[in-house]
Amino acid sequence: MEASEMSEDILMSLLDNLPGPFASPMLQPPAESAELAAILCGMIALYAVIRIIFEPDVMRKLPFLNVFSFSIAGIMALMIPHPLGVIAAAAYFIGSTFESNAIASTWAGGVEP
């Protein structure tokens, strides 16, 4: 009994000391207000997805998709408070607008030659 508890302790301390992928002195855990903001962003993203599903017109789905991208980019930055977090959020957001642009242009008949 004692031995197994001891080995568990050793294992836990080893796991604590191992540098994980997010171990960086610049990365603090998100504050409580950031978690509140992330929950609200998540609820808005869920609402946008429901609107996308029930919208029959393809072109009018895209503004809801834009709201969804805003929420996800916000959650990414809120959950990764690190300089690379803003690059990840910006790359995701710009990529998603580029995709929306491509979908809208294709659906509208493409670029005129």
Next chain:
Amino acid sequence: MISLILQIGFAALCAWVLFITIDMIWALPREGGVVGAKAIAAAVEKAGGDLRGGTMMGNIVSSPDASAGTLLAACGVYCFGIPGGLLATVLVYIGNRICSDPGYAGTTGCFLATFMVYGGTKIGIPAEFFIIGMVIAILTIQGISHRHASRLLGKIWRLRK
């Protein structure tokens, strides 16, 4: 709890006013920058909305504009302070060029929003509330009712002219 809701509401109002003002100054409702923006405007008009407001909504979807700039500036200030906001400005500029958008609405919006969010953190509104504030602001334009939002945008556009 009440003060948190008031702070989020104030941040959302600031973000809304900033991005609508800059988009109107850069004349986003005038014409669709790309083919897709025109198609979205036509779809919104067919649903009973305003063509000019629909054009602005199409432009917001098709390229990072001042609303995207405000969101990414808030993310930048939250993660990295003023340098983060300026980094986001550079990324938004690159994004504008990738999306073949000739305008500078996103870059201007991001640059100005960096200082707005930084000023907000100085008076006690944390940057994360500007992120959720911007998400709420875009929800009111793009996510509730396209007909009413486009009519409101069209009204503001005619006021500006």
